[in-house]
Every structure is written in C-alpha cells, then in structure tokens.
Amino acid sequence: MMEESDTYHIRPNHRFKFKPAVVKGYIRNIVRERLSDVQYEPETVAELTRSLAESVKDKVKTAEFDRYKIVVQVLIGEQRGQGVKMSARCLWDADTDNYAEDVFMNDSLFCVVTVFGSYYY
C-alpha cells in the first residue's frame, strides 16, 4: 500500500466510497417511476432507453462520489418468452471500484440497469 502524505487522495475515504446499495436504491426509484405502466412500442422505447440512462447518470452524480468515473448501461427488451442472458466482467481495482444493478419487469417489457463506478487516482 502506498504511504499517504500531504493528503494526496489515492484511495477514497470510506464515507465517499462507491456504495452499491445506495445506487441500487436510486436506480429502483427512477425505473419504477418511469416504466411502471409503459407498454413496449418500437418507436418510443429507443428514446426512452437513452433518456433513462441520462436520468440515472444525473442522479448518481448528485450523490457526489468524489473522483469517481460513472458508466451507466440500460437494456430494455420486449417480453415474448424468449431467453436472454447478460453478463459482465471487469478488470479494475476491487478495493475502490464497484457496480450496482437492478432488473425491472412488467408484462410487456423487461429492463436491466447497471451502474459501474471507477475511481480516478
């Protein structure tokens, strides 16, 4: 471990670490608010996906995780009984970086939102 002196922030203070539980709460609220009674329509869903990603990113920014870079990914698909599998792997510093995700489903669509936070030394 690097020795810290002169308060150079090479790792986040525990209070300002990326907290998956907190971010998951944000994602849940935004998604439920925006998608609870929405039906899948090809024309509108494209724009909805984009704006959902922007909203989640803005909300996570307000949480003020200092020196963190944020990546938000939103996936919306139609429900037609097909099989879907999504997986992610990350090469990062497990000490400082983390991710949060949430899945939402109603009878016509499913939505997966993932937020990755990476600390900038």
Added chain:
Amino acid sequence: MLWEERGAHVGERVRHDWLWWTGEERRRRSASTGKTITRDHHKEKRQAVFCMLTGMEEYTSGDDGNFNTDETSVLVKECIEGVIGGTDYNHNKVNQWTANIVEHSLTHLVKQGRPFKYIVNCTIMQKSGAGLHTASSCYWDTTTDGSCTVRWENRTMYCVVSVFAVAM
C-alpha cells in the same frame, strides 16, 4: 574507516531515509535548495495497480493514452466468432458462452498492455421477433476514455458486447 565513523554514516543514512518517507527530510532539502522535491503519488499508484492487474512491469504513456475503438471492435468480434461462431441458441449453454466471451475479450484487451480499467458486458438473446434496445451514459474524461459496442447475429440469436475503457 573507523567503526565509529562507519556507524555514524550508516546511522545517518538510515535516518535520512526515514525522514524522506515522512516528508520532513524532503521539506528540509527543498528549503535549502529552493526547489520542491515531490513524488507523484497518483502516478505511482496507477503503475502499482497496472502491475497488479496485468502482471506487466511498466506501462508507457504517450501514444497509448487514448482508447482505440476500431482495434477493440475487431478484437471483440474475433472473440465472439471463436465462442459462438457456428452454433445455434442453446439454453443450457448460454451461461457458459457469455462467460467465455467476456473472459476472452478481457484477456485479449489486457494483453495490449494499455493503462486502462475495463468493463466488458455481453448480452445474448434468442431470436423471436422481440425488440431489444441498449443505451449507456457515461461520466468520464472524454479525451482518454471510450466505449465500443459490437453487434453480432446469426440465424437463431443476437449477441451484443459493450466494452468500456476507463483510463487509470
């Protein structure tokens, strides 16, 4: 050299090292020379993390500073072809496929030896006439960081792989 003298030199050198680490010696020297001697802790941390993640000794910053979308896209396409190239959608094997695609992509990306942290995401969906949309929004340094999304399909399934690269 007399033992006392040697002892004194050793003791003094050790004392100097200790003071260097605590910053006092640094301040004393910079006060006498008028120049600031600083260690770039951020750069050292980045190199330490890079070494831990990739097993390589050092990275050279410079031309490798920015993310290369085209090269990554080609690399990922090859990985996908290698894993699900001639196969049809199989519910029992999908877990294994996504894991393999993601792992192979990550391994090849790391071999490039660039100072990036990577996030690789893979989605495989059976073809059934249903629609699929994906969007991403990122808060990062646009000059150094980047992402690349590769769409691939065959007769029975779609595969979408996203790679996000964040500079260290």
